[in-house]
Amino acid sequence: MDLAFTPEEQQFREDIRTWVRANLPTDISHKVHNALRLSRDDLQRWGKILGKKGWLGHAWPKSFGGPGWNSIQKHLFEEECALAGAPRVLPFGPVMVAPVIMAFGTPEQQQRFLPGIASGEVWWSQGYSEPGAGSDLASVKTKAERQGNKYIVNGQKAWTTLGQYGEWIFCLVRTGNEGKPQTGISFLLIDMKSPGVTVRPVVLLDGEAEVNEVFFDNVEVPVENLIGEENKGWTYAKHLLSHERTNIAxxxxxxxxxxxxxxxxxxxxxxxxxxxxxxxxxxxxxxxxxxxxxxxxxxxxxxxxxxxxxxxxxxxxxxxxxxxxxxxxxxxxxxxxxxxxxxxxxxxxxxxxxxxxxxxxxxxxxxxxxxxxxxxxxxxxxxxxxxxxxxxx
Structure with a gap:
């Protein structure tokens, strides 16, 4: 194993460093270096700057509009952004749900959702955890009943990070109760502006409302918002979690x-x-x-x-x-x-x-x-x- 970077990789690092220094707003980098509060505008402003360059989805392949960088280039990009004081890219859209849509979504779903994620225009939230389903994620109880060409969703999600800003949310929902708990879970994309969606911020010790409760009361979701097959959502969830856990490190x-x-x-x-x-x-x-x-x-x-x-x-x-x-x-x-x-x-x-x-x-x-x-x-x-x-x- 050779951990030394090649001259080409070193030049790539310099190119990234030069671009980030020229384009990262100084007020944002000051806040990051000093751990001061980042507003929604701060986070989305940097996301849109990256999106305009085509780098918000920096891990995406070229076939989906990404730069097509290899693993070393992605690492160097992330390192230079972090050292410069750039906010961490909000992972819910470009890092988490986008790879699921790329791998398991239909061409129509890819064309509909990926451009808004790549540009930073659409704010995504994650609907996984529930009051009784955190580390034991297979215990999710939020229910989605199919009625014709739509699902009727009822239930609650917990600890939804920055959910108060969310425009779309990807959710694990229960569509079946037979067999193992994992076999009855589906992966659904829900417009948070839909009637019946309520977001309740949870105020933390520092006065921030970083996490939220999200309630679904007879929310109608078109069937075309189902990713992959019904009751196969556990497979897609595991695909997503591998990206999340690496991102947490x-x-x-x-x-x-x-x-x-x-x-x-x-x-x-x-x-x-x-x-x-x-x-x-x-x-x-x-x-x-x-x-x-x-x-x-x-x-x-x-x-x-x-x-x-x-x-x-x-x-x-x-x-x-x-x-x-x-x-x-x-x-x-x-x-x-x-x-x-x-x-x-x-x-x-x-x-x-x-x-x-x-x-x-x-x-x-x-x-x-x-x-x-x-x-x-x-x-x-x-x-x-x-x-x-x-x-x-």
Whole structure:
């Protein structure tokens, strides 16, 4: 395995870096580097900039309007965007549902839905989890009954990230009850403007409403919005989750946040503390190991070999590392990181706390927010069982 980049790949990196620097709005990169609140406009503005270039679907093949990059090029693109302070591309449209539509959708569905995803114009949400179906996703109860040329959908989805902005939502719905629970699930695309769809934001500790409950009350959905075959949605869901779990690992964002941790530690005067710096060093070793694992997979793909199916393993290590760097930032700032004052966070300042500085304001919010990473996308406990069964045998 050769982990060195070729001269052509290095030139590709430089080209990406030059373009991102020239096109990434400075107000957005400032917010990202300092973990300040990103608005819907911020997220969609960057998405549309990428969409205009044809890079929002940077992992898409040319046949569907993507750049057709290989795995190494995709990695370099993601790394340069992260290091420059670009927001992470919202995955629900281009990273999650689009590959499902490409692989299992009809030509008519591909022509209808993919252009809006590629341009960044249409905001997609994910309707998987329910109050009684999270890690045990096969227990979904949201029901879709077919009546002629439409489905009637009733039920509830939970933890729908940024669902308050959603225009379309892809859902796992129950269309059958015979056999194993997995065999009665279908994959349905639902217009969130349809009568009977209600979104209820869930306000978190930091005052944000990042997650939402979505209710379906006799929502009519055309049959042509069914992806693939009825009762075969579990197959499509697994295809999607492999993309989600790799995305959660997000080693490129972690490398950027490692540098932020060092800046916070220096600013707070703890970087020269040997024990604290030891913790940073141990974290950095784990980040490098995670990156090597990612590059190992990429090298296998580049050479045409079947890469090890380690999406779950990447998710486990990546999510745990994200929690660790947020913990170390909190420790570096000490008590100044604790208060959650929304106005102070918006202003980039902590308020009436002598000695507190701008970088302290978002630390508690980031810490609490990253508690979820070991749960969503399939809890790490479940992922360890999957890795043990599929990888270790």
């Amino acid at each position: 997000d080693v490129n964002r972690t490398k950027r946040e490692l540098e932020r941790l060092k800046r916070v530690a220096r600013a707070e005067g703890v970087y020269n503390d040997v024990r604290f710096r030891d913790e940073i060093a141990k974290l950095e070793v784990d980040v490098v190991a995670l990156e090597m694992l990612v590059l190992r997979v990429l090298a296998a793909e580049k050479s045409g070999k079947n890469s090890l199916d380690i999406a779950g393993l990447l998710k486990i290590r990546g999510s745990e590392i994200q929690q660790r760097y947020s913990e170390l930032m909190m420790l570096a700032a000490g008590p100044y990181a604790l208060p959650l004052i929304q106005e102070a966070m918006e202003a980039g300042w902590q308020g009436d706390y002598p000695g507190a500085a701008a970088w302290c304001a978002p630390l508690a919010s980031s810490y609490f927010n990253l508690r979820k990473t070991t749960i969503y996308g399939g809890s790490n406990e479940v992922q360890r069982t999957i890795v043990a069964q599929t990888v270790l045998g």
